[in-house]
Amino acid sequence: MQGDDAELAAAVHAAQHGDETAFRTVYRAVHPRLLGYVRTLVGDADAEDVTSEAWLQIARDLGRFSGDADRFRGWAARIARNRALDHVRMRGRRPAIGGDETELEDRAAEADTAGEAMEALGTDRTMGLIAQLPQDQAEAVVLRVVLGLDAKSAAAVLGKRPGAVRTAAHRGLRRLAELLDAAVGGDGAVLDGVPAQRESHSGTTKPAGVTDSRSRTQKDM
Structure with a gap:
């Protein structure tokens, strides 16, 4: 495991046990890239709000997560993607998921x-x-x-x-x-x-x- 991945995995584990400082470490490590991903789905105007909704779910469901740093990033991205697609559907827009x-x-x-x-x-x-x-x-x-x-x-x-x-x-x-x-x-x-x-x-x-x-x-x- 790479150094950064080991640090993230340790922070996730600590956050699962109620360490708020560790959760802030997780947030700082993952949020900028997660926000960039959400921007590809909903655009700049709504990206911050949608990503915030994703973090609310991440915090709520963190205790049920199991895995290493890479699995956590994938889990967080899946939550963010679902929130983004829900947002797009709620606005009545066609999801911008292109390509065959x-x-x-x-x-x-x-x-x-x-x-x-x-x-x-x-x-x-x-x-x-x-x-x-x-x-x-x-x-x-x-x-x-x-x-x-x-x-x-x-x-x-x-x-x-x-x-x-x-x-x-x-x-x-x-x-x-x-x-x-x-x-x-x-x-x-x-x-x-x-x-x-x-x-x-x-x-x-x-x-x-x-x-x-x-x-x-x-x-x-």
Whole structure:
């Protein structure tokens, strides 16, 4: 278990036993990414309210949760997704869950990865670009890369097969890389808040100001 995951798992366990400080630790660790996910479902205007409703349910049902940090993130994301879809239905809008997943299920992912897109996912501008993706791809990217769920956990949240989620995430990352390339000038200047690229120790490019994270191969995706 990674250090951050071990800390989150310990905080969840303590929160289940009534430790309010531990619950605040859980909230601080998960909320920003959970909010980003809800934004892909309901938009900016309603995201805070819907995510708050999700946290109320998370706090209420926390005692019944069992599992590690990754399972907790998936559990929280599933609650948030249900609250978001309830919100969309209540407003009488058609849920923005796009794409025909039957097309994705039997298609293998491409061999390459969109590393630059993954490295830049922490920026507000990139989260805005994610919102431009087809909904199935946006959800898969946020769950897999931003929330850090494995394919099986993300599939459980979305009610899809792991292979479909991998393919949707891969397609979304490729499209996201194209959007980032279009936003960044050829001279490396920063456009619209997207960080310029800098050289990493491994010889690959990465956005300035973005720290290294655990690398993901296409097999991981």
